[in-house]
Amino acid sequence: MKARRLILALVFVLSGCSKDPYTASMQASLSVSDSVAQALPIIQQLQTSNLLTPAEAKQVYGYLQSVTVGNQAFRSSAKSLHAAGNKTAASYISAADTFVKAVNSQAALAAIHISNPQSQAKVMLYLQAIDTVLNGIQTVISSGQTTPAPAPTITGELLWIPIQ
Numbered sequence: 515m516k517a518r519r520l521i522l523a524l525v526f527v528l529s530g531c532s533k534d535p536y537t538a539s540m541q542a543s544l545s546v547s548d549s550v551a552q553a554l555p556i557i558q559q560l561q562t563s564n565l566l567t568p569a570e571a572k573q574v575y576g577y578l579q580s581v582t583v584g585n586q587a588f589r590s591s592a593k594s595l596h597a598a599g600n601k602t603a604a605s606y607i608s609a610a611d612t613f614v615k616a617v618n619s620q621a622a623l624a625a626i627h628i629s630n631p632q633s634q635a636k637v638m639l640y641l642q643a644i645d646t647v648l649n650g651i652q653t654v655i656s657s658g659q660t661t662p663a664p665a666p667t668i669t670g671e672l673l674w675i676p677i678q
Contacts, residue, residue: 516662519670522600527580534601534603535602535603535605535606535655535656536592536595536596536601538588538594538606538654538657539588539589539592539606539609539610539651539655540657540666541654542610542647542650542651542654542655543585543588543589545647545650545665546581546584546585546647546648546651547585547587547656548579549617549640549644550578550582550585550644550645551662552640552643553574553578553637553640553641553644554578555573556636556637556640557574557578557637557640558575558631560633560636560637564566565574565630565633566628566630566631566633570626570627570628570629570633573625573627574626574637575640576619576620576639577623577626578644580616580617580622581617581644584616584617585613585617587613588609588612588613591609591612591613593611594607598621603655603656605653606655607655607656609650610651611652611657613648614648614649614651614652617648617677618645618648623638623641623642623645626638626641629674636656
């Protein structure tokens with residue numbers, strides 16, 4: 515249930531009004547950054563509480579780092595396309611496709627094993643949210659959706675942390 519609410523929140527973040535593919539790409543990239551930022555304090559909290567071993571945290575941080583590096587490359591590609599005057603969605607979608615295929619690996623997610631089942635569930639909830647955002651990038655660009663709706667707060671154990 516919590517996973518559905520988090521994923522629905524991300525869908526709302528990715529929904530909005532129609533704009534050019536560059537603006538949509540920048541918003542999609544921001545959504546990826548926000549999703550990673552949402553996961554970081556949870557990982558830190560689990561590690562501080564000894565619910566996540568240093569080795570387990572290293573696995574998760576490694577995945578988040580690969581998403582961040584890929585996102586930076588995607589942003590750079592989108593900026594280059596924009597600077598060159600490219601206004602076709604296909605070019606931006608191609609850049610997004612390269613990014614998503616490079617970091618959105620189900621095998622990489624499946625390789626993350628955490629010994630504490632509750633910690634595994636929390637970590638995977640956030641990693642699946644990142645996966646959802648990654649899978650939605652091309653849709654955002656092709657439809658030109660850019661204006662995010664306010665992120666809802668998830669009640670219970672997990673809290674949607676607004677990024678300022």
